Amino acid sequence: MRFIFKTDYDQDIRLFKHGGTKFWYGLLALLLVAMPWLVGEDMRDYYLAQLGFIWIYSIIGLGLMLLTGFTGQVSLGHAAFLAVGAYTEAILQKHGWPFGASLTAAFVLSGVAGIVIGLPALRVKGIYLAIATQAFGFIVEEILARWDSVTGGNEGLHLEHIDFFGFPIASEADFYFLSLGLLCVVLIGTVNLMRSPTGRALVAIRDSEISAQSMGINLARYKTVAFALSAAITGVAGALYAHKLQFISPEQFSALVSIQLLMIIFIGGIGSFHGAIFGAIFVISLPEAISAAKDWLPPSIGGQPGLEPTIFGLILVLFILFEPLGIYGRWLKVRTYFSLFPFYRRAMFKRQKAYMKSERLR
């Protein structure tokens, strides 16, 4: 068991609370940086490509976690922000903008989209907000498909390799480091935000709007901030995403994608930073695992295109039924088990029997 002897308030604020955390995260950082050299030559591109996707999805996860996990605003159309970022990047690159500028533009434009889509949030809550965001998602998708002159419609857009301030991002390893770097920036920014007054205000809005107001929190301002930041972060991920695939079209940003994004934060563990990353790992790894397992399954099941969504849906339902804290929740329980050994009791994390409280009267 570890006892942390606190002598300073600063220790509570610090990112790494004690030596042990620093050590493990340091090791992780080392591992990630060394990854391209640790993996075998032949599988390198494959692994680095997958990891690259994980970083991108982690950034999206953080963006969505900020909005839905921390501020409690359900966003069923989040793929729209991904699309704004991706298309901004694609279109601006075509016009010769340097990567730094186009990425900033993607950040800003997605943020603006977030503010626009967040406007209903200032007036409606809960399920109505979910439906409003879903409606926006559909409208954006349709605009992307119809506005041929700018977006190329259903034909889509192609992208060139990134030119990162003179350094071409051409190989998988290059892209791996770029997205990892951006993920770190977004992660640190988000963590800093959440340990500050704004972050606390967002959580307050999630838990009780009325008392948040009584504490001086301007609901409209902070909801807008949440939407804007969340969308902007997702837009950055969208720009990276566009470059990774080197081709984008409206159907990559459909309602089904929005659902997939929600699965990231939900299965990962809602309300935590780790959850975003675990969720991303899960969402990227599962299809690979299914493909690998297909060799063992009879072709009647394995050969079906419907297998993947079935398993995703099933896992989502099972998680909600049995592990609502997500992968991160399970991780915490395991870690607590080992750190408290042999004093761990299952009842420590037992859910209180809850009765449905009417959300309409919230």
Next chain:
Amino acid sequence: MLNQLLQLALSGVAVGCVYGLIALGFVLIYKATETVNFAQGDMMMVGAFAALTFTEILGFPFWLGVPAAILAMGLFGMLIEKAVLSPILGQPAFSIVMVTIGLGTVLRGVVSMVPGWGTDTHALATPYSGQVVNFGEVVLSIEQLTIIADTAALCLVLYLFFRFTRIGVAMQATSQNQLAAYYMGIPVRRINMLIWGISAAVAAFAGVLLAPITFVHANMGFVGLKAFPAAVVGGFGSVPGAIVGGLIIGLVESFAGFYLPEGFKDIMAYIVVLLVLVLRPSGLFGETRNKKV
């Protein structure tokens, strides 16, 4: 000109009836358990496939196979409630929404894997497909008339059912304060199960009505997404509102498809719902209630 308008109106009303029925299905669930069932459209899809199975594959006559399918779906709905929804009641609304989304995904996936159903598009043969009746200059399709008539009939049945049984009041109680409903001796779990059963049956009914228009395939549930705008327009939590909302959305879509540029028809429902949410969030028949602190 009038002919044209009438045609558009009729097809709008017909499609609107289907939207309304799907919306009705999840307004029922919402009123009882404050759960929004995002899988309602997919349950409609499964209902259509069930009807297909009973009539085409198993060879039952239409008037036997369809009610059997609806009944089967009712039982399926109750089963889903018992297995999946009941254990998580009391968790935050967002979790429950995610469960229904997951459910819908599983239904779509599984249906596409069932042999005989798969990813193909099937036609459901109905006694009234393809026929038309001439009303002077206006040509009306029997399909559309049937949809409208059947919807009206079902609404009447449901109205009588909820007005003259104790279930309606019990539903209200459980949706507002579940703990208190328990204390009052209301069999909350059974009521919830029953509501899901009825909802699923209504969804199946809608599926059968829709089948001649969109044909039966694994993705036909996406039509159900338009039912959300319908429910919002009518006022979430209002049963007549669901139907009225559906009709409005259906009509708006129909006219938009003709008079507005291409692409508007598909998103008209969503533009309407955004307008409603900005101007009058409680919809036509809904109520706004503020929490007393």
Next chain:
Amino acid sequence: MSAAALLSAEHISIRFGGVVAVDNVSFEVKAGDVYTIIGPNGAGKTTIFNLISQIYALSTGRIAFDGIDLAGVRPHRVAALGIARTFQNIELFEHATVLHNLLIGRHAHAEAMLWQEILFTPAQRRMELEHREKVERVIDFLDLQHYRDSLVAGLPYGVRKVVELGRALCVEPRLLLLDEPSSGLNVEETDDMAFWIDDIKNEFGITVLMVEHDMNLVTRVSDRVLALNYGKAMAEGTPAEVQSHPAVIEAYLGT
């Protein structure tokens, strides 16, 4: 409005449809006093709180805080003016720790500047530590050390009421609105509450406006009392005066 009045309500009323919840009520709360509103349930007491907090808007009349008319003040600006409140049915942030809840109470004094926060500059760090110091003083005052890092969701009712009080104190208000501070508390906890209210008044100099049912507590801590019934004022004066008023005895206290 007299010189030392911190809060004055002049002929305030509000109607909800056909129901007049508060009917032509006037009162003044002097700075440094503990002013209690009593009355049967449904008399409009919490409604008055909601009117002060700008959750509801007045139908007629005027509420002034330190001379400033509160009409048109947005709900979230009320805390910045120096008014904090607790809620009858406890509106804490359930999924956060007690410390977190109290820190949110500091929000009215926190200049939240996005870029400074995202970069977590040394200035930001300093501000965070200052807020923490202030919160710790409240924790000390209310003896909440034991619960500092516990999630609110698992805490017993009595502790939550104290946390709610603490959160309001973190706002560093000039006027504290306490809505039934002793409801649901046992004798010992109510005793603690009485001492705290005394300290809040004497040590911190905070004016307290309270809604209460427990007449012992009322008599013990209040300077003045207002009795309401069906939204109308019945009697106003010192606790002794109001307690012996015939209308109050008939409507509310009993013999």
